Amino acid sequence: MAGADKTLRVIGKPVRRVDGRAKVTGLTKFADDLFLPRMLFARLLRSTEAHARIVSVDVSGASKHPGVRAVLTGKDLPVPFGILPVSEDEHALSLDKVRFVGDPVAAVAATTEDAAAEACDLIRVEYEPLRLIADPEDALAHSEPKIHDYADQGNLHKVVALEFGDVEEGFREADLVREDLVFFEGNTHLPMEQHAALATQDADGRVTLWSSTQTPHYVHRALAKVLGLPASRIRVIATPNGGGFGGKSDPFNHEIVAAKLAMLTGRPVKLTLTREEVFYCHRGRHPTLMAVKTGVKRDGSITAMDFRTLLDGGGYGSYGVASTYYTGALQTVTYRVPRYRFRGARAFTNKPPCGPKRGHGTPQPRHALEVQLDKIAESLGLDPAEMRLRTLHPPNSLTANYLRVGSMGLRSCLEKVVEGSGWRSKFRKLPEGRGVGLACSSYICGAGLPIYWNNLPQSGVQLLLDRGGGVTAFCGSTEIGQGSDSVLAFMVAEGLGIPPADVRIVTADTDLTPVDLGSYSSRVTLMTGNAAIQAAERAREILATHAGAKLGVPPTRLGFAEGRVFDVEDPAKGMTFAEAVVCAESKVGTVGTVGSYSPPPSPGRYKGAGVGPSAAYSYTACVAEVAVDRGTGIVRVERIWIAHDIGRAVNPILALGQVEGSVYMGVGEALMEEMAYRGNRFGVHKIPSMLEYKSPTTLEMPDVVTYLVEDPDPNGPYGAKEVGQGPLLPVPPAIANAVYDAVRVRVDEVPITPEKVLRALKLRAAGKEARVGPTRFPDVPWPEAIRVPPPWEGGDGRAVAGEARAAERGAGGRRQGGLATGVSK
């Protein structure tokens, strides 16, 4: 881009975030802070059965209750919806059956919250209980009763198999083949802000919804579908999210219900969920059982890898099809894997649905892989850091599954944490009870494909230049605390050479802003950033043309910085930015531009190739140091060294916040967080509260030493890659490996609770295998794998003909999954 080599004035600087002051002074208006005149309050009545047919719902008592203005049941909103077009299996209110304790059944709008709650108590629901499907093993054993009718097989929602090269051949070439079983427990996002939505309908019938959502565009589509209104009559405004982490990425029943109630009553309706209800929304980490088999040469280089995953999906599809593919997609981008097979299955169970949580589907396999590599290094007598350094995936190359790796800074990351942590003097050298562990990872910078098939831009930015020198940037991107509003302002400010304070931003409003798909898959900085750069460049062109004409300087010689437009060869000659706008406006009228972005197409052409491709991949390396109490098994993470290849830090303070937040979340997942259910007691969530769902406090948070590795990626805006999710990935395996270094026991299961550590220590003391973890991977009826020869075996990204079709027949001959599961076009 023009002026790319000039000194950056905003990008890379610790400029204060644009919403910082409002957030710390309490001025930010979250969804529940909104009040409208005549507003009603709504509440949902939720199922007390985990799996049951609804025989009848009697709302007569509720309708008559003082203060009640409307009551809804499933038949009032019969159109199904869901985030993925292949699994539109949700209803705003359950129609004929409920699928978990907490599934909404009815809704009430009343003049007070109390009246709404009291009315809910008056609704009588008659259920006919069905057998509970508790977990994937149960789902495999019982194809009846079916939780949904559309699953691939019985209660197996999705079963996929992909093979890139002859894996068995690869194992034959290996000096060592290791197979490990690892379990990663489910956990949830735990945002501070509960979901909330406020809806209203204006005199002309247009509906507006404010909601704490990460994906206003997808909510917009779902509302149009379920309410039966043209999208043009619906406006969705995403309020600043008080944390999302993936838990607010689906269109939700409460959003649709609030809108419907507003339409029925002609009054604004607010619906704020309780903390318990947030646990029921869930869409968090899938509990995942994994079998990983890897063949290596004596030097640690991988000859082949076979990966099987079994995911506990909960009661609905959500993002599950994508999640399933993600458990197999990114193993190949860190180390060279010449031959690779992946088979994944997702079961429906009677629990709140799982979906995308920070790292979406990839932290589980990453954990299994990095723990296994630690074991392999030990068997081979290699230092785990050295072994990884030798087998890194080369930059600017394709992986076995046709992902295009661009910049690849993992080597620097590894070097940084090895150096910073004093790895060489600590690994296997600390006194008993203390240990260090290492792990690496990679993550996408935006999913290559949108959720529903289209070839439109994935992010758009519109700029309006004001003759006073201010610039307004409009974009559909959604602030979830990660700093996307700030990134947008910084990109525009940098591009136009004006201070960020002169950029006003309008985001996440489907009436006002161009579409951005939402804050998920670590896509916003890269995609919105590129769109913003394009819009800014177009604005510069207009301004340069007219300012240049006035100054008598060729437009190409004009620079934009510090609020001025000037001749780079004679900086004294120039005008203010505002004057340049006036110049242009007087010639061409109102000055505005647009920019948009679509990620580059991916070379993969097989069914399933849609999950994994990205414009760029971020890389992370992590060393954890832990202390293990041998009397209790309690693990304390003392310090984390983490290096993240961010391409370029758009703002180092924001980036550090994301890294430290990821470490925090990773520590919680590694040591304590757990979505536990009582399968034997009616399938209730064991502990839907912030007190009893254990997530670390500041006292459990270790010291964090962060290194930002900047190796600009040609696809990133100013070279930037993601930092919102990737740094979580290596934290749990680094901790698991450190626990082994400390006390020589393997807990092949997260969370690594004191109970499990102590059990393993006892096994060790008894001279038995000092391991706690899964011992069995159940038989899954895998379809025949889709075979795709890797690039180095002459493949072109397509499945081998014939076999691919056979595979489809094996999977039930379904064509569904086409677009949204990400088959690329």
Added chain:
Amino acid sequence: MMRLPKFRYLQPRTAADAVQAAADAGPEGMYVAGGTDLYPNMKRRHQTPRVVVGLRRVRELRAKSGSPTAGLTLGPNLTLTEVSRDPDVRKAYPALARACLLISTPILQNMGTIGGNLLLDTRCNYYNQNQEWRKAIHFCMKKDGDTCWVAPGSPRCWAVNSSDGAPVAIALGARLAFLGPDGERTVSAEDLYRDDGIAYAAKKPEELLLRIELPPVDGWRATYQKLRRRGSFDFPVLGVAAAVRRDGDRVAEARVVLGAVASRPYRSREAEAALVGRTLDDTSIAAAAEAAFKPAKPMDNTDFGLAWRKEMVRQYVIRALRELRDGA
């Protein structure tokens, strides 16, 4: 959000008026001090008193008198923060100061009182849930149901006494003065608690806790060790309060109290017997820990598994006694 049920709130200014108000309200009435236990419970409809008798205006409940040598008396309405910062408590009864500092979070300690802590409702993770959740399990014996889901078939409720203050009060030999319609009576802290998750306190609902009387220190040394998942916020899954009085080298008297493993905090007489007459050394400490461990019977109704919690009894008794042995 979860909302409180409607109730009438009274603000008596004297203890006698408070008792009168509670007696008038009968089973519909309850006292509230800091409200950090009662109000969350009311939101979940565990208790739904029609009349709540607020104690914050009753001055005499905030009094402190006496001294460590003569015995220290604390008003039940002193907040946990106040108790933990009190110079006499810190010097002479440091175990109590520590227990208060280990309760939940500093914010809660500013609100919660020591009296409320001693009279905390028992806890169980089938019970400390909102009403819809409990409806899904068809409720339980402690509230609105018949079955105890922790021990189906059991005729009683096994909810856990999770007070950090109670085991320490017992270890210190505290006595509790109550005011009822018929006047005042005093019981030892030990005798207040009953091994029943529902009728966990041997007191009438209208009886008001008036004073907490700590006996003279008189050579006793005490400590408290708390086990919980995280360094803050969490209730204990085990609390060990231990106190010894030594005669020369030998232990003359001992109190070893286990909290959060049963419906009441209880003295492990077996552990105490293993100490009395011996020197406090690794052998006697191990014997006492083993003696406390064996009969301990945590149930599966708190955080963590019961086998591990039971095992931790040994560990934490050892820790507490070692601290008394080595302590400064």
